[in-house]
Amino acid sequence: MTNVLVCIKRVPETSGQILLSQDGQSIDARHVGYTLSAHDECAVEQAIQIARSTDGEATVLTVGNDDSLEQIRNALAVGCTAAVLVEADTENFGPADVAAAIADAVRSRETDATTYDLILVGNDAADTGDFQVGVRLAYALGRPVLTGIGTVEVQDGTVVARGKGPEGTEVFELSLPAVIAVQEGGVEPRYPSIPGRMKAKRTPVDMVTASVSPVGNGRAALRLPPSQPSVVEVLGEGPAAATAVVDLLYKLGVAT
Amino acid sequence: MILVLVETDAHGATETSQETLTFARELADRRGGLTLHALLVGPLADGITQAALTQLGEQGVSTVRHAQHEQLSSYAAGSWATAVATATESVSADIVMAAGTARGSEIMAHVATRLDATMAANVVAVDDVDPLTVSRQVMGGAVLEVMRVASVPAVLTVAGHAVDPRAAALPTQPHVEVFEPPLTESDVVGRVVRVEATEVDDTAALTGARVVVGAGRGAGSAHGFDDLLELSELLDGTLGVSRVVTSLGWRPHHEQVGQTGSRIAPDVYIACGISGAIQHWAGCQSAKTIIAINTDADAPMVTKAHYAVIGDLHEIVPAINEELRRRGS
Numbered sequence: 001m002t003n004v005l006v007c008i009k010r011v012p013e014t015s016g017q018i019l020l021s022q023d024g025q026s027i028d029a030r031h032v033g034y035t036l037s038a039h040d041e042c043a044v045e046q047a048i049q050i051a052r053s054t055d056g057e058a059t060v061l062t063v064g065n066d067d068s069l070e071q072i073r074n075a076l077a078v079g080c081t082a083a084v085l086v087e088a089d090t091e092n093f094g095p096a097d098v099a100a101a102i103a104d105a106v107r108s109r110e111t112d113a114t115t116y117d118l119i120l121v122g123n124d125a126a127d128t129g130d131f132q133v134g135v136r137l138a139y140a141l142g143r144p145v146l147t148g149i150g151t152v153e154v155q156d157g158t159v160v161a162r163g164k165g166p167e168g169t170e171v172f173e174l175s176l177p178a179v180i181a182v183q184e185g186g187v188e189p190r191y192p193s194i195p196g197r198m199k200a201k202r203t204p205v206d207m208v209t210a211s212v213s214p215v216g217n218g219r220a221a222l223r224l225p226p227s228q229p230s231v232v233e234v235l236g237e238g239p240a241a242a243t244a245v246v247d248l249l250y251k252l253g254v255a256t
Numbered sequence: 257m258i259l260v261l262v263e264t265d266a267h268g269a270t271e272t273s274q275e276t277l278t279f280a281r282e283l284a285d286r287r288g289g290l291t292l293h294a295l296l297v298g299p300l301a302d303g304i305t306q307a308a309l310t311q312l313g314e315q316g317v318s319t320v321r322h323a324q325h326e327q328l329s330s331y332a333a334g335s336w337a338t339a340v341a342t343a344t345e346s347v348s349a350d351i352v353m354a355a356g357t358a359r360g361s362e363i364m365a366h367v368a369t370r371l372d373a374t375m376a377a378n379v380v381a382v383d384d385v386d387p388l389t390v391s392r393q394v395m396g397g398a399v400l401e402v403m404r405v406a407s408v409p410a411v412l413t414v415a416g417h418a419v420d421p422r423a424a425a426l427p428t429q430p431h432v433e434v435f436e437p438p439l440t441e442s443d444v445v446g447r448v449v450r451v452e453a454t455e456v457d458d459t460a461a462l463t464g465a466r467v468v469v470g471a472g473r474g475a476g477s478a479h480g481f482d483d484l485l486e487l488s489e490l491l492d493g494t495l496g497v498s499r500v501v502t503s504l505g506w507r508p509h510h511e512q513v514g515q516t517g518s519r520i521a522p523d524v525y526i527a528c529g530i531s532g533a534i535q536h537w538a539g540c541q542s543a544k545t546i547i548a549i550n551t552d553a554d555a556p557m558v559t560k561a562h563y564a565v566i567g568d569l570h571e572i573v574p575a576i577n578e579e580l581r582r583r584g585s
């Protein structure tokens with residue numbers, strides 16, 4: 001039985017046009033909405049697969065406010081079986097603060113006899129992209145950590161993890177407990193079913209507070225990279241433009 | 257003193273590590289001429305060490321520290337981090353940097369945690385040297401965050417293609433110091449126990465390609481890639497795809513370009529049936545010339561491209577292939 005804790009983050013949807021807030025301190029996502037990053041979705045999927053194959057629990061956790069219940073419910077709808085919301089004003093939290101809040105929640109639950117053998121996180125958040133929460137969390141808990149992992153299997157307390165390396169698929173073996181940062185590409189996240197959504201509504205979410213004195217994220221401001229005016233030269237329409245394209249490829253020196 | 261962790265490949269220092277060295281040297285100059293040290297980790301073939309030393313000399317590195325230990329024959333982030341942390345502390349580095357690659361980010365996260373330092377990931381520019389203030393990519397590169405990095409040492413990773421590698425005005429003959437980092441059992445628990453050959457993983461071919469033919473949802477189905485593959489072959493290039501294509505299972509994930517795929521910098525990117533969402537753009541914006549082929553003249557990929565052809569890729573690409581074959585490509 002492997003109890004898996006999967007830590008996720010509510011992030012602004014970034015497929016559409018990105019607007020900044022008036023004060024330039026945050027993303028204004030009121031019109032585009034929020035989502036989970038692809039790495040987190042894959043971490044949730046891994047957590048469910050491991051918990052199911054070992055008759056364990058998959059608990060989803062996030063640090064934030066009530067708004068994050070939307071992402072928690074989605075994780076419950078696809079198969080997580082328990083949920084924790086670590087309530088905090090994360091506005092100025094940096095990766096060290098998020099890791100400290102999660103570590104605090106994990107420790108206080110351990111004293112209540114709830115242990116998480118495996119903690120999964122997304123490799124890096126789609127918004128802040130710090131690449132640190134998993135590593136900092138592991139150090140805070142004194143556990144080994146792997147990052148950039150595509151697939152995770154658990155057999156008899158041993159984790160076999162695979163990730164993409166410069167020379168091929170790298171294989172790692174660790175004993176539990178451990179922290180693993182999951183990267184998109186190893187598993188295909190499932191879609192919620194109707195019964196799954198119903199169940200998600202009924203599953204209680206454990207609200208806890210974390211005692212963290214934040215070190216902050218160092219953010220002075222956000223800015224949009226200067227938008228380049230369009231300089232596109234339309235070579236033509238349809239197959240008739242093929243000659244112009246090939247002329248260009250010769251000019252650029254990539255056709256010979 | 258600025259210390260740069262240098263990654264190597266078959267040709268010596270990797271392209272992104274050379275970019276990072278250039279970035280570091282320019283920062284060192286702005287800080288009133290800090291010296292630049294480089295760190296190599298683990299056993300390297302003689303030829304690679306020689307090539308790397310020449311490249312590091314061209315980048316103006318004064319001292320190369322080379323961490324050697326029998327446990328460094330297989331990669332573990334913990335051991336590499338011990339090597340970096342040891343070198344950082346022994347020379348009291350003000351700033352320690354690596355390229356914003358998978359390994360660079362991983363190792364630096366360990367280093368920052370151990371040294372109780374602040375880390376800024378994917379930095380593209382230094383706005384102010386004192387107090388150190390950087391601009392870094394957030395939201396997959398769609399937004400820049402201006403961030404103050406107050407800790408000493410400051411830990412930075414440099415985003416790929418943030419700068420072009422440039423040789424220093426005066427090349428140096430770096431002096432090499434070998435040292436043995438004090439590795440512990442906990443450093444090596446997360447080591448690579450074996451490497452499996454991936455079916456056909458052309459990630460390296462993609463990131464190093466001179467020509468990439470991009471394909472998105474417009475390809476239509478898993479069977480819609482024949483002409484696109486032929487085009488990439490005719491141009492001696494590689495296929496790169498959007499996330500829609502990998503999510504639908506039309507092509508393998510290692511071909512994905514973008515925020516959660518590969519970042520490419522070819523001479524020419526021919527983006528066919530790709531809308532140009534910001535996450536895709538994050539991976540292809542460093543292409544020198546972008547040619548978009550799209551039915552929608554208002555698609556972001558078209559408006560951001562240098563050249564465009566409006567229409568159905570299934571008619572246009574075969575016509576290009578035919579013309580290339582006719583001219584003998």
Ligand SMILES: Cc1cc2nc3c(=O)[nH]c(=O)nc-3n(C[C@H](O)[C@H](O)[C@H](O)COP(=O)(O)OP(=O)(O)OC[C@H]3O[C@@H](n4cnc5c(N)ncnc54)[C@H](O)[C@@H]3O)c2cc1C
Nearest residue numbers: 472473474498499514515516517529530531535536551569
């Ligand atoms: C956290 C996160 C990370 C992401 N990471 C990535 C990433 O790494 N890489 C990535 O690519 N995406 C990524 N995405 C997804 C991204 O937002 C877009 O959804 C995706 O890039 C769209 O793919 P597409 O352009 O193929 O499809 P669409 O947006 O559907 O565009 C299809 C385009 O093809 C054109 N078209 C259709 N038929 C034809 C035809 N016959 N001939 C010519 N043109 C045609 C259409 O006009 C349209 O412009 C990410 C999203 C999120 C939220």
